[in-house]
Amino acid sequence: MTDPTLLDAYRYRRVGPVELYLGDARQVLAAMPQASVDSIVTSPPFWGLRDYGTGAWHGGDPACPHPPGADRRTVGAPCPRCGATWVDPQYGLEPTVEEYVERLAAVFDGARRVLDPAGTLWLNIGDSYTGGTRRAYHSGETNSPGRAPLPPKNLIGVPWRVAFALQARGWWLRNAIIWSKPNPMPESVRDRLSTSYELLFLLTRSHSYYFDLDPIRIPLARPQAADGTRIIGGARKGRTGGIGATARRRGSSAYGAGKYGAEDIGVEPRAGAGNLAPLGHAHTAAHPKGRNPGDVWRIATRPYRGSHMAPFPVDLPMRAIAAGCPPGGRVLDPFSGAGTTGLAALRLGRRYMGIDISYAFHDEALTRLAPHLPDKTSRQDGR
Known part of the structure; x- marks a missing residue:
């Protein structure tokens, strides 16, 4: 049983539905009660990218x-x-990527303990290249401490190293979501493509967990017909040359028959009819509340003038919280920073717990969260 006085020692401020804790994430998590949060949405410092001056x-x-x-x-x-x-005490400046991965994995061991068995973890993490101070090492080739580092200009694969480390420690890895940025940071590179995405992993404590797809569905672009059906294919044949979804599934295109036959594209004749259906199931109408957003999220970055150098846009945690945290639930960010996850949580009517090693970031977060607190008279409680 966790001693509540241990957690009180880390409490920086409690303001209505917001609780902020000052200290190393691993230590604060160790003092938190077991299964006390419903969802974790976080973006830890990326490896070898920034020094926050701590x-x-x-x-x-x-x-x-x-x-x-x-x-x-x-x-x-x-x-x-x-x-x-x-x-x-900050994360991200470890000498090697393996030390970074091991240190993060230890944090999420503690996060797994405080997460409800039906809870979700949404982990945003970016990649980096070797060179300069980034000294990545080959993973899994040898146990010798003197193994050779990756040559400069190698993409290290940091997000997947972290994800596989968590999976090996008992997490269920459910999704690798591509956060596609329509306005990425410019890069002065000429021998590779510029980076325009980051990864957001969905991990869970168990095979069964809370997940509500409806709040994040993408509204259908086509209006509903009088008979209740929706047009989900292209334009009508003969008007613009478009084809329907069923024809595309058969291998056809706007330019004629498909290159491949039914056996090549995984369809088989539907019983009692001459047309084709996907293997194992029949084509069904679109969901009336909209379509599944899929695992590529096109979300623009947003300008931020605070002291924190790398907050993600609030749209990212809002989508994660809406789907992965029950109404009225508690959201945790063990790397709270400027409190963007807290901002999303309050907008969606959830409670928020944030952990950070910087009191300056906590003060900055409180300034951002203040207009969204439901009860202005409760903003001065706590310490």
Whole structure:
């Protein structure tokens, strides 16, 4: 049984349906009650991308200027002059990608414990290339600590390394969602394609979990006909040359018969009829509430003028929370940052718990969340 006083020691502020905790995510999660949140939506610091300035020298001579050449990006690095040790609680600056993955996996071990058995985890994480300070190592080839790093300019595959690590530790990996950005950050590269997406993984504690597709369905573009049916194919044949969905499934196109036969595209004759149907099921009408949004989400980034350098757009957690957290439930972000997940949670009528190592980010988050708090008189409770 978790001692509630341990969690109180990390509480930074409680304001109505919002609770903010200051400290390392792994330590705060260890103090939280088991199965106490309904959904986790988070975007941890990406590996080797940013330094949020949370490190400091500990021990040694306080008057030592600490030479600029000292390795401040490696936790535990000593000052060559006074012997002070560099301590930094932030994630993302680990010397190797394997250390980063292991450290994140340990955080989500704790997250799995505090998540309801029917809960969902939505994990947004980006990739990076080797080069400069990013020293990725081959994974799984040898247990020798002296293994050779990947050569520069290699795409490391950080998101999938993290996802597979969580899967190996008991998580169900349910979806790999492509967050497609119509306005990605420009890149001055000439020997590869610029990056215009990030990954959002849906993971669960068990094979059965809360998931409501209806709130995130995409409304149908075609109006409903008088007989209740909807047109889901192309334009009528003979007007614009469009074809229906059934014809496309048979391998046809607007330019004539398909290149492949029925046996090549996975269809078989429907019993008692000459037309074709997909293997194993018949074609059905579209859902009246709209279509499944699929695993490619086209969501534009949004400008942000706060001190946090990389908040995701609120549209991303809103879609995740609407589908993966029951009404009135509790949403957790163990890397709260500017509180974007909290903003989405409040807009959707959920409670929010955020963890961060920066009190400045918590203050920034409270400023953003204040207009969305349901009861203005409750904004001063907590500490």
